[in-house]
Amino acid sequence: MIKSLTSLKYIGHTKNLSSFRTTKFYLSTKKLDFNPKICIVGSGPAALYTAQYLLKNLASNNQVTIDVFEKLPVPFGLVRYGVAPDHQDVKNVIHSFTETLKNKNVNFFGNVNIGVDVKISELLNSYNSVILAYGSLGENYLNIPGEKEFSNVISAKDIVSLYNGLPNSENLKLDLSGNKAVIIGAGNVAIDIARILTSPVEKLAQTDISNVALDLFKNKNKIEHVSIVARRGVLNAAFTLKELRELTKLDSVECRIDLENFTEVNIDNILNKLARPRKRITEFLYNLSKNSVKSKSKKVIELKFLRSPIEILGNSESVQGVKFKVNKYNFDFSNLDNLYDSEERLNSIPVFEDKSKPNEVLQCDLLVKSIGYKNVSIDSEIPFDKKSGVVLNDKGKVIGKDGLYCTGWIKRGPRGVIVDTTSDAYETAQKLFSDLTNDQNSTQRPGAEKIVSLLKERSVRFVDKEGWDRIDKAEIERGKLNGKPREKFQSIDEMLKVALEN
Amino acid sequence: MVFNLIAKNIPKLATLNTRVLLNKNTQFLIQNRNVAMSKTINVFFIDRNGDKQKAKAKIGTSLLDVAIDNNIDLEGFGACEGTLSCSTCHLILRKEDYEQLKAPNDEENDMLDLAFGLTPTSRLGCQITVTDKMDGWVFVVPKDVSDARG
Numbered sequence: 001m002i003k004s005l006t007s008l009k010y011i012g013h014t015k016n017l018s019s020f021r022t023t024k025f026y027l028s029t030k031k032l033d034f035n036p037k038i039c040i041v042g043s044g045p046a047a048l049y050t051a052q053y054l055l056k057n058l059a060s061n062n063q064v065t066i067d068v069f070e071k072l073p074v075p076f077g078l079v080r081y082g083v084a085p086d087h088q089d090v091k092n093v094i095h096s097f098t099e100t101l102k103n104k105n106v107n108f109f110g111n112v113n114i115g116v117d118v119k120i121s122e123l124l125n126s127y128n129s130v131i132l133a134y135g136s137l138g139e140n141y142l143n144i145p146g147e148k149e150f151s152n153v154i155s156a157k158d159i160v161s162l163y164n165g166l167p168n169s170e171n172l173k174l175d176l177s178g179n180k181a182v183i184i185g186a187g188n189v190a191i192d193i194a195r196i197l198t199s200p201v202e203k204l205a206q207t208d209i210s211n212v213a214l215d216l217f218k219n220k221n222k223i224e225h226v227s228i229v230a231r232r233g234v235l236n237a238a239f240t241l242k243e244l245r246e247l248t249k250l251d252s253v254e255c256r257i258d259l260e261n262f263t264e265v266n267i268d269n270i271l272n273k274l275a276r277p278r279k280r281i282t283e284f285l286y287n288l289s290k291n292s293v294k295s296k297s298k299k300v301i302e303l304k305f306l307r308s309p310i311e312i313l314g315n316s317e318s319v320q321g322v323k324f325k326v327n328k329y330n331f332d333f334s335n336l337d338n339l340y341d342s343e344e345r346l347n348s349i350p351v352f353e354d355k356s357k358p359n360e361v362l363q364c365d366l367l368v369k370s371i372g373y374k375n376v377s378i379d380s381e382i383p384f385d386k387k388s389g390v391v392l393n394d395k396g397k398v399i400g401k402d403g404l405y406c407t408g409w410i411k412r413g414p415r416g417v418i419v420d421t422t423s424d425a426y427e428t429a430q431k432l433f434s435d436l437t438n439d440q441n442s443t444q445r446p447g448a449e450k451i452v453s454l455l456k457e458r459s460v461r462f463v464d465k466e467g468w469d470r471i472d473k474a475e476i477e478r479g480k481l482n483g484k485p486r487e488k489f490q491s492i493d494e495m496l497k498v499a500l501e502n
Numbered sequence: 503m504v505f506n507l508i509a510k511n512i513p514k515l516a517t518l519n520t521r522v523l524l525n526k527n528t529q530f531l532i533q534n535r536n537v538a539m540s541k542t543i544n545v546f547f548i549d550r551n552g553d554k555q556k557a558k559a560k561i562g563t564s565l566l567d568v569a570i571d572n573n574i575d576l577e578g579f580g581a582c583e584g585t586l587s588c589s590t591c592h593l594i595l596r597k598e599d600y601e602q603l604k605a606p607n608d609e610e611n612d613m614l615d616l617a618f619g620l621t622p623t624s625r626l627g628c629q630i631t632v633t634d635k636m637d638g639w640v641f642v643v644p645k646d647v648s649d650a651r652g
Contacts, residue, residue, distance in 0.1 A: 049578060052577060052578070053577065056577065087587065089582050089583075089585035089586070089587035090582060090587045090588065092581065092582045092583040092585060092587070093581040093582060093588070095583065096578075096581060240612070240615070240616060241612045241615060242587075242609070242612040242613060242616075245608065245609070245612060276615060276620065277615035277616070277620075280611065280612075280615060281615075417588075417616060418581065418588065419578070419581065419588055419589055419590050419616065419617075419618075422577070422578045422590070423618065426577075
């Protein structure tokens with residue numbers, strides 16, 4: 001009975017599932033002759049899933065301490081400041097992370113900027129293991145003429161920060177008084193922004209959207225037409241079907257894709273050769289292209305593929321449009337074999353400029369660049385590889401730095417949904433644990449005791465978990481006044497005031 | 503969305519392990535919880551180590567509820583708390599069991615598409631409501647979450 005279930009046939013993500021490993025899922029819980037002190041830089045999903053694994057597997061036999069350092073006074077990273085406010089369900093994972101933070105073996109140090117307030121070398125001297133989980137702080141650029149010249153050319157990251165109330169995001173000069181927006185890039189962030197720009201404001205008002213953003217959307221948003229434009233073709237759409245389906249179900253918006261996006265792709269021939277997730281999303285897009293009703297009463301979100309921006313156009317006031325070159329797949333789709341059931345193979349299909357087509361200009365009053373986050377190093381001690389954009393590592397152990405580990409986006413690049421961080425977290429926790437138990441030279445370390453004295457010496461005010469709890473409660477109270485699940489504090493000063501009141 | 507609004511306006515149904523269990527099928531669950539709270543059957547989870555764990559399953563609850571009620575130790579399981587916004591409660595069913603259930607809807611399939619180790623008999627635990635006929639059923643927790651990026 002059980003046997004029949006372990007010889008399973010996989011139908012999605014086959015690239016990842018070449019074999020079942022025989023290793024036990026949990027880590028052995030060997031007793032160490034010292035109390036391991038571990039710290040994590042960052043407090044988002046990568047950090048807290050790793051903390052969960054470590055707690056489960058180290059804490060049963062050892063007096064382990066896990067100290068979580070966060071640059072902001074408040075935890076949870078992109079769950080709090082990245083996940084869109086109208087996706088409160090996704091933010092439910094905060095409940096489990098809160099349990100983790102409340103664990104007696106876990107400490108929180110908010111408002112501590114590692115690399116500036118405390119150096120990585122100081123952490124390495126004070127802890128048995130240091131885990132980098134600070135995510136992707138930077139962003140990609142288009143590097144085309146006009147990108148920095150005109151106002152209202154805005155990065156998606158800044159809009160996401162604005163509607164999520166990230167401190168200092170409120171100064172963004174975002175003008176929504178025009179009719180048309182173009183979003184370059186077709187990932188879930190692009191979809192989030194298109195949806196938020198066109199959602200009924202009453203719906204947004206029930207979320208934990210920032211007051212600054214809500215005011216902007218309520219009173220100054222005239223956007224009625226959004227184009228989401230991708231460089232590659234319809235087979236390489238980066239968004240997930242859940243987010244796309246949500247767009248097509250909005251009452252206020254009509255989501256369109258033109259049938260011409262499928263002219264090169266022999267749709268009937270290829271559908272059955274794709275892995276299930278890609279097949280379903282492609283089929284959905286194809287049906288959408290055939291079904292979209294051209295209604296005049298609604299706002300429009302339009303998906304366009306095979307367009308690369310080559311120049312941003314504008315006048316002294318603002319952006320006015322984007323010039324695109326038209327691309328084509330350079331591929332014989334009748335030759336698509338069953339090997340194309342992997343995303344890697346699909347993404348290896350080359351896309352070239354179609355020289356037979358003239359450049360196209362899309363007029364717009366707002367241009368949003370949603371072309372991805374980018375990793376950066378926060379300390380010159382970290383062996384960060386600029387070329388691949390990740391910290392060089394072997395299964396999560398940073399190469400050339402004993403005691404240093406990494407997990408999440410800084411380990412594998414800024415891609416994927418929250419659940420993808422769990423596998424990373426497990427791998428890194430496993431590596432860390434095996435190093436810790438096999439290293440004869442591991443000894444007792446001072447941990448937070450040393451770091452707290454450094455912070456005091458340097459006059460860095462930090463927020464502990466009781467302080468975060470005060471901020472959390474205060475935000476929820478503030479939310480009640482406005483019928484929102486939470487009203488985040490917009491400024492770090494306000495947060496510190498509430499957290500450090502005693 | 504409508505379901506969400508309904509769910510959010512309903513008083514807390516039950517607090518188990520400090521989680522508030524809200525489900526897209528909340529109304530359905532309330533009814534069933536009221537009429538059949540006492541009746542339970544046995545189901546089995548095969549955890550990521552391959553170990554089989556027996557669990558008491560209340561009729562009318564979801565398999566996510568069952569895992570939580572029985573303290574089945576499944577890391578990261580049920581991150582969105584049954585709101586169809588993640589795929590962490592991914593379970594694999596026996597073919598003969600799978601075929602007895604109504605096919606998953608589009609929204610569940612969308613989330614399953616993002617799950618690791620997707621199989622033709624995969625389901626999300628939060629979307630399976632326990633019924634009498636499930637006595638003795640076996641649900642496998644995919645272990646590949648650990649080596650998904652191999």
